[in-house]
Amino acid sequence: MINQSVPPNLNAMFRLQWEQAQECFVLLFPEGMVKLNGSAGEIMQLVDGKNKIVDIISILHKKFPEAGDLTDDVHEFLIAAYEKKWLYYE
Amino acid sequence: MNNETQTKVGPPLWLLAELTYDCPLHCPYCSNPTELGDTKDELNTEQWLDVLTQARAMGAVQLGFSGGEPLLRKDLEKMVKHARELGFYTNLITSGIGLTEKRIAKLKVAGLDHIQISFQGADPEMNDIIAGRGNAFEQKFKMAQSVKAQGYPMVLNFVISKQNISQVADIMRLSCQLNADYVELATAQYYGWAYDNRDHLLPSQQQLIDAEAIVNEFREKQQGKGPQFIFVTPDYFEDRPKACMNGWGSTFLTIAPDGSALPCHSAKMLPLKFPNVKDKSVSDIWQQDFSFNRFRGDSWMPQPCQSCDEKEKDFGGCRCQAFMMTGDMDKTDPVCSKSPDHHLIQEAIERAKNPTSPLLERVNKRSIKDADIVQIKL
Numbered sequence: 001m002i003n004q005s006v007p008p009n010l011n012a013m014f015r016l017q018w019e020q021a022q023e024c025f026v027l028l029f030p031e032g033m034v035k036l037n038g039s040a041g042e043i044m045q046l047v048d049g050k051n052k053i054v055d056i057i058s059i060l061h062k063k064f065p066e067a068g069d070l071t072d073d074v075h076e077f078l079i080a081a082y083e084k085k086w087l088y089y090e
Numbered sequence: 091m092n093n094e095t096q097t098k099v100g101p102p103l104w105l106l107a108e109l110t111y112d113c114p115l116h117c118p119y120c121s122n123p124t125e126l127g128d129t130k131d132e133l134n135t136e137q138w139l140d141v142l143t144q145a146r147a148m149g150a151v152q153l154g155f156s157g158g159e160p161l162l163r164k165d166l167e168k169m170v171k172h173a174r175e176l177g178f179y180t181n182l183i184t185s186g187i188g189l190t191e192k193r194i195a196k197l198k199v200a201g202l203d204h205i206q207i208s209f210q211g212a213d214p215e216m217n218d219i220i221a222g223r224g225n226a227f228e229q230k231f232k233m234a235q236s237v238k239a240q241g242y243p244m245v246l247n248f249v250i251s252k253q254n255i256s257q258v259a260d261i262m263r264l265s266c267q268l269n270a271d272y273v274e275l276a277t278a279q280y281y282g283w284a285y286d287n288r289d290h291l292l293p294s295q296q297q298l299i300d301a302e303a304i305v306n307e308f309r310e311k312q313q314g315k316g317p318q319f320i321f322v323t324p325d326y327f328e329d330r331p332k333a334c335m336n337g338w339g340s341t342f343l344t345i346a347p348d349g350s351a352l353p354c355h356s357a358k359m360l361p362l363k364f365p366n367v368k369d370k371s372v373s374d375i376w377q378q379d380f381s382f383n384r385f386r387g388d389s390w391m392p393q394p395c396q397s398c399d400e401k402e403k404d405f406g407g408c409r410c411q412a413f414m415m416t417g418d419m420d421k422t423d424p425v426c427s428k429s430p431d432h433h434l435i436q437e438a439i440e441r442a443k444n445p446t447s448p449l450l451e452r453v454n455k456r457s458i459k460d461a462d463i464v465q466i467k468l
Contacts (some may be wrong), residue, residue, distance in 0.1 A: 013243045013271060015179060015203070021101045021149025025283055028179035030204040033103065033152055036251045 006076060008087040009049040016044050027086060034086075043077050047087050055080065101149025102343035103377055105178075106156055106355065109166070109349050113159040114187045116222030116451040117210060118287040119249050119278035122158060126454065135165040137368065139172050141345055144372035146176040150343065153178040155376065159345070161188035167200045173202025177191040181206060183247075186230040186253065187223070190365060192234070194240050205237045206245040212260035220253055222451050234268045246270045246317075250277045250301070251291035252442070258301045262308045262319060270317040275305065277412040283452045285414055288438065289445035295327050326435050330400065331407025331423035338385035338409060343376060351375045354383060356410045360419050383436045385409055392420055394428045 010016060015028045018041075025041030027034040036044060046056045057074050058062070064070070081087050111126040129195075133141070143155070161184055173180050182197065186207040190327035194205070199340045207230055217227035245269065248261050249253075258275065266274040269277040277298070280288045293301070305321045325332050335342045335354045344352040350365045352358060376382060381453060384390065388401055395406040406412075407423020415424045415434045422429040438444050 017151075017177065017179075019149070019151055021151075022103075026151065028151065028203075030150060030206065030243050031181050033179075034153065 003089065004053050006089045007012075007049055007052045008042070008082075008089055010046045010047050011085055014086055016047075018051055040071065040077060043074060044081070044086070047081075099377060101342065102341065102372075103146065103150060104152045104154070104342045105142075105145045105150040106154045106168070106342065106344040107141070107160075107162045108346050108355065109138070109155060109157050109163045110343060112162050112332075112454060113157060113185065114162075114223060114423045115159070116228065116453065117183050117222075117249070118449050118451060119219055119251055119281060119291055120283040120452045121279060121281040121356060122452070123282050123356070124286060126158075127348055129347075129348075129353070133345075133347065133349045133367070135168055137349065138165070138169055141367050141372065142169065142173050142176060142178070142350075144367075145343065145414045146173075146178060148373055148376060151177070151179060152181070154181045154183050156183040159185055159188060161185075161193070167196055170197055170200040170202045174203070176186040179203050184208070184227070185221070186233040187226060189229075189233040189236075191236050191240075192206050194236050194242075198240055198242070202242070204243050204245060206247055207234050207237065208247045208249065209261075209264075210249065211254045212257040212264050215463070216254050218255060231268070234270070238269055238411075243271045244269065245272045245274070247274045247276060250275055252297065253291070255293045255297050255301050258304045259308065261318075262305070265317045265319070273317045273319045275301075275319060279323055279324070280326075280414075281410060283450060289442045289447070290449045292326060292439065292442035294322065294330045294443065295439070298323055298327060326439060328425060329427035331404050331411075333404045333426040334408035334423075337405045339376070339382040340386070343372075351382075352409065353385075357381075359410060360413055362419075390420060392422065395422050398428065 013029050017028060019026050022035060025034065025036040027044070031043055042060060042063060043056060046059055051059070053074070057071055060070050060074065094245050110129060110132055111122050112129055120194045151458070153165065155169065160182060170180055172345060177381060180201065180203045182202055182205045186203065186205060209230055210220035211227070234244065234246065246265055261275065277293065278284050278291050282289060302321065302323070305319060306351055309319060317391055339353045342354060344351060344355045346358065348431035349368045350358060351367055352364055358364060362384060364381050367375070388396065391401060395401050407425055409419045411425065412421045412423050413419040416431045421431060422433040424434045426432065
């Protein structure tokens with residue numbers, strides 16, 4: 001189901017923002033907010049319509065070398081985010 | 091055990107800015123206080139901008155511009171711009187009366203994130219009777235289309251009551267026609283004018299069951315496409331109360347038109363002295379004020395709440411509802427089946443079957459003619 005070469009895009013209804021007061025990234029939408037935990041925030045930051053999934057994984061590997069192979073985690077998260085309509089694929 | 095040296099209270103994530111209680115409509119379900127106050131006591135632009143700055147510094151991130159009708163403030167665009175620059179996600183909660191294509195565009199340039207338009211019915215007849223104003227439906231319909239066309243997320247709010255609950259299916263069809271993104275089917279809550287009119291507004295349990303069935307059927311047919319419908323039913327038919335405001339003074343901060351800082355938009359009715367942003371800082375208000383601390387934690391709770399294993403789920407319900415119905419703001423919300431006052435809810439449901447007093451139309455201090463609104467059209 002996941003196409004490695006299509007970059008995911010953030011759904012225009014949502015805005016991703018770092019919130020210092022909550023020390024995490026949040027997704028903001030009409031009258032609502034989703035708090036993203038550490039890894040969710042790291043991944044969503046890279047969802048920009050340009051980074052393909054392989055790019056996202058490789059960037060995170062470089063940033064967190066101690067985390068080991070993140071491929072499955074990233075896939076799992078992106079599937080969940082797609083189901084929640086936080087992102088879409090052209 | 092002393093609860094006072096507890097963890098510092100979290101940030102007021104949601105700020106509701108009630109810019110004015112003035113409004114061109116007369117909805118009987120309005121939750122504004124029946125004492126609407128005077129526009130000359132309203133905060134001015136500078137005062138509002140300062141409130142926004144202070145609240146944002148405390149971590150507020152969702153901001154609602156509401157009222158009354160916020161469009162009646164000519165300085166709305168200034169406030170939106172400032173809010174957006176501060177990093178707020180900005181929501182305009184409006185009747186749509188007073189909106190024009192030009193103003194929608196101006197607000198977008200100022201940085202407004204979302205416009206929510208209220209509807210009072212699925213057609214002009216129902217809508218305009220409830221709103222108490224001719225051509226309201228037509229105006230709302232046109233503006234809803236323009237909001238969508240100008241690239242905003244399009245959110246509709248239908249206040250549901252006994253008066254219009256039979257129109258739920260048509261309401262959902264209208265929402266699809268308008269290509270709404272989110273739709274709130276919000277059964278009126280009973281505060282302010284809505285409390286006085288409750289007998290005319292509270293649907294019967296059967297009406298709610300039927301409406302819920304219609305909503306679920308419609309959702310199934312949608313198969314994930316089209317508007318996302320949220321159906322909120324009145325707590326009178328539940329046996330546990332809502333976790334009002336996510337807990338008193340925990341997440342929500344309301345600033346009323348005259349600068350009163352409240353934990354919710356109806357709290358002014360309570361026998362508590364609330365602070366004003368004209369005199370105190372938002373930080374001082376949120377963290378130190380007696381009224382905000384009054385129902386934080388659980389040391390204030392009476393029985394049965396004090397010993398209840400669900401107290402951390404619903405915090406004993408709504409203080410305003412407890413006060414309105416029992417006269418005592420500390421008591422368990424009568425919605426709870428554990429409340430010794432639960433019979434009051436059952437009595438209210440009975441009375442709503444046969445209203446005896448007339449429906450009160452929300453009456454503004456001044457009648458807002460079309461000319462007033464035209465002046466504000468940009």
